[in-house]
Amino acid sequence: MQVVAFWALAVAAVGFGAAVFAVNSMARATFALLASFLCAGGELLLLGLAYPGVLTILMMIMEMLVMAVFMIMYMMDPGGLMPMSMVHGRRGALAIAAGVFAALAAGIVLTPWPHRQGAPPRDPAFALGEAVMGPKMPVMMVAGVAILATMIASVVLATGRGRYGGAE
Amino acid sequence: MGEATPVWAVVALPLVLAGLICSAAALDAVFCAGGRPADPLREGVRLLLQQRRRTRGADLLLMRAGVISLPVAAFLAAMVIPLGAAPVLPSSVGVVWFNAMEVVAWASLWLTGWGADSAFPLIGGYRFLAQGLAYELPHMFALITAALAAGSLDLGAVAAAQEGLWFAVWMPVAFAVYLLSALAMAFWGPMGHPLAGDVAGGVPLELAGPDRLLFFAGRLALLAVAAAAAVPLFLGGGAGPWLPAWAWSLVKTYAVLVPLVWVRQRVPVVRMDRFMQVAWTVLIPATLLQMLVVGLVVLD
Numbered sequence: 001m002q003v004v005a006f007w008a009l010a011v012a013a014v015g016f017g018a019a020v021f022a023v024n025s026m027a028r029a030t031f032a033l034l035a036s037f038l039c040a041g042g043e044l045l046l047l048g049l050a051y052p053g054v055l056t057i058l059m060m061i062m063e064m065l066v067m068a069v070f071m072i073m074y075m076m077d078p079g080g081l082m083p084m085s086m087v088h089g090r091r092g093a094l095a096i097a098a099g100v101f102a103a104l105a106a107g108i109v110l111t112p113w114p115h116r117q118g119a120p121p122r123d124p125a126f127a128l129g130e131a132v133m134g135p136k137m138p139v140m141m142v143a144g145v146a147i148l149a150t151m152i153a154s155v156v157l158a159t160g161r162g163r164y165g166g167a168e
Numbered sequence: 169m170g171e172a173t174p175v176w177a178v179v180a181l182p183l184v185l186a187g188l189i190c191s192a193a194a195l196d197a198v199f200c201a202g203g204r205p206a207d208p209l210r211e212g213v214r215l216l217l218q219q220r221r222r223t224r225g226a227d228l229l230l231m232r233a234g235v236i237s238l239p240v241a242a243f244l245a246a247m248v249i250p251l252g253a254a255p256v257l258p259s260s261v262g263v264v265w266f267n268a269m270e271v272v273a274w275a276s277l278w279l280t281g282w283g284a285d286s287a288f289p290l291i292g293g294y295r296f297l298a299q300g301l302a303y304e305l306p307h308m309f310a311l312i313t314a315a316l317a318a319g320s321l322d323l324g325a326v327a328a329a330q331e332g333l334w335f336a337v338w339m340p341v342a343f344a345v346y347l348l349s350a351l352a353m354a355f356w357g358p359m360g361h362p363l364a365g366d367v368a369g370g371v372p373l374e375l376a377g378p379d380r381l382l383f384f385a386g387r388l389a390l391l392a393v394a395a396a397a398a399v400p401l402f403l404g405g406g407a408g409p410w411l412p413a414w415a416w417s418l419v420k421t422y423a424v425l426v427p428l429v430w431v432r433q434r435v436p437v438v439r440m441d442r443f444m445q446v447a448w449t450v451l452i453p454a455t456l457l458q459m460l461v462v463g464l465v466v467l468d
Contacts, residue, residue: 058268065274
């Protein structure tokens with residue numbers, strides 16, 4: 001059952017990924033890419049990584065929707081009335097893609113992977129946090145919130161007046 | 169993870185959700201001046217029989233995906249909410265799953281608006297993205313605050329952590345922000361800018377027949393699910409005297425849902441850029457402060 005789900009999601013992820021370059025509308029390309037990411041999130045769930053899997057699904061939906069705005073905004077024809085192509089510079093792109101794929105695949109085959117020691121932890125997300133942050137957890141949490149607050153504050157200050165004047 | 173899910177819960181969930189949708193629609197009709205509770209049902213039957221309308225150059229694939237994903241996302245979000253004792257799909261990360269499924273509405277509205285190949289739905293779709301960016305951060309902080317106090321992302325565990333005191337009582341800011349974002353995620357009432365009258369109805373303008381029915385049912389489903397999720401998050405879950413857990417869950421869900429439905433006829437639609445300003449300058453700092461207070465209490 002899990003093997004079937006794995007292969008179904010894997011084939012769907014690759015298929016949607018290929019569809020990004022086959023469709024002739026930016027909106028469809030965006031959502032084909034989103035579907036591909038969602039399949040990857042499903043694979044994480046299959047691995048038993050509930051938190052990273054659900055987080056991937058959540059972040060990818062939000063991210064691709066914001067991406068859609070920018071991808072369409074930067075198109076030659078933002079109305080999307082004319083068919084478009086996601087493929088440019090075919091020969092060079094093919095060479096780079098094939099080269100990168102070969103290098104990554106060679107890396108998978110040639111790396112001496114370590115053997116598993118011990119059993120997976122009961123809560124992988126918790127164990128990951130412990131491993132990354134350890135006793136510095138409160139400091140890191142405060143720093144994280146501080147960085148976020150800085151980002152939000154700088155955006156708020158930068159957009160005090162929008163393109164059409166203030167909000168009032 | 170809690171106890172095993174009873175089989176009846178799997179059958180009951182769609183029925184409960186359908187019941188919530190129908191009663192919310194009937195209530196909305198009653199709150200409307202001159203409306204009768206059976207009006208939405210009649211309108212639903214009419215839409216079922218009505219012919220679909222097509223615009224020239226519509227991207228039907230994307231539009232259908234948008235319309236169908238709305239009720240599907242609401243249903244998937246409902247699966248992790250404990251209906252009494254246990255949810256249909258017990259999950260250690262239920263809060264994040266609920267959040268992820270409710271964000272699907274962003275895609276649904278944008279796809280529906282884009283796919284129609286018509287100006288006003290497109291504007292509505294983009295408005296909802298702006299609305300999403302405005303409400304989502306305070307909303308996430310409200311969710312995280314409840315999870316922080318419970319020390320778990322499991323909705324069942326969050327409910328169980330409120331045996332002494334409801335989270336709604338000692339984190340009122342998070343609860344208020346949650347209620348506001350419940351309106352926003354279902355683009356309901358004052359947060360209905362994507363469907364506002366100034367763009368002739370916005371996103372669902374070109375939808376007709378079963379598509380339109382599905383879209384509006386999906387919207388009410390989102391509102392109902394948001395109200396139902398408030399119960400384990402802030403209102404102590406199914407805990408309560410005399411009645412069984414499922415009955416208390418239902419009673420509390422309606423206690424949240426009825427005011428949410430009522431507010432639609434009482435409060436005017438808020439313009440998106442104004443809401444954005446309030447969300448980022450008032451709501452985000454307020455929720456961050458609330459989280460700080462809760463964090464200090466938990467650390468203590």
